[in-house]
Amino acid sequence: ERSAPRSRPARDTAPRHRDTGLKQERAVRTRGQVLDAAAKAFATKGFPAVTVQDVAELAGVTKGAVYFHFANKEALAQAVAEEFYHVLGVIGQEVEEAGLPPLQAVSELLERTAVAFRDDTMVQAGARLQIERSLIGAEMPMPYLGYTESLTTWLRQARTEGHLAAGTSPEATARVLVSAFFGAQHISWVLNDRADIADRVQEILTAVVPLAAA
Numbered sequence: 001e002r003s004a005p006r007s008r009p010a011r012d013t014a015p016r017h018r019d020t021g022l023k024q025e026r027a028v029r030t031r032g033q034v035l036d037a038a039a040k041a042f043a044t045k046g047f048p049a050v051t052v053q054d055v056a057e058l059a060g061v062t063k064g065a066v067y068f069h070f071a072n073k074e075a076l077a078q079a080v081a082e083e084f085y086h087v088l089g090v091i092g093q094e095v096e097e098a099g100l101p102p103l104q105a106v107s108e109l110l111e112r113t114a115v116a117f118r119d120d121t122m123v124q125a126g127a128r129l130q131i132e133r134s135l136i137g138a139e140m141p142m143p144y145l146g147y148t149e150s151l152t153t154w155l156r157q158a159r160t161e162g163h164l165a166a167g168t169s170p171e172a173t174a175r176v177l178v179s180a181f182f183g184a185q186h187i188s189w190v191l192n193d194r195a196d197i198a199d200r201v202q203e204i205l206t207a208v209v210p211l212a213a214a
């Protein structure tokens with residue numbers, strides 16, 4: 001006769017679930033530490049000179065822990081560049097949520113971005129990696145266009161609201177602002193490690209925005 005099915009004790013999911021949760025938490029934390037270390041290394045030494053060992057040492061983890069999260073140095077560069085654009089995106093969202101008049105939003109975006117370039121290692125690393133993109137044998141995010149699009153949207157809104165000087169192109173003005181910002185942050189980085197970038201960006205805004213304003 002068929003044996004009565006053995007009643008099995010309910011699987012005790014708590015410790016395992018808790019254990020998995022802790023493991024996941026630790027993995028997420030380690031990934032963040034590795035990414036921050038990679039940003040510091042890329043920002044200060046540049047992609048070609050950085051080794052995975054450098055990143056492991058800066059993060060205080062083993063090389064194996066780095067390779068657990070990132071297949072190689074190129075993957076680290078891609079992840080840092082993606083995080084760079086995530087940071088720029090958050091700045092854009094914060095300015096959007098501030099509900100400023102469009103020309104003020106343009107200025108606010110560039111002013112906050114200047115501070116991020118001065119103070120945020122992830123941003124500094126992303127900017128340097130984009131300059132070194134031809135040395136990185138991996139697909140890197142498309143630079144400049146997302147930022148230009150954000151500025152163009154606000155400048156078109158300014159035109160719709162009659163705050164743009166007649167004949168001023170929102171698209172061209174956005175490209176001028178991105179080019180000027182890109183150049184200013186690079187020059188500031190070379191000359192004084194971006195200490196004066198906020199002042200340089202203020203000069204751009206003072207020179208360009210009034211010309212665009214109606």
Ligand SMILES: CCC[C@@H]1OCC(CO)=C1C(=O)O
Pocket residue numbers: 113126127130131142143144145147178181182185
């Ligand atoms: C914010 C202006 C553009 C920005 O400045 C440096 C850099 C690096 O690629 C940028 C980008 O990719 O959008």
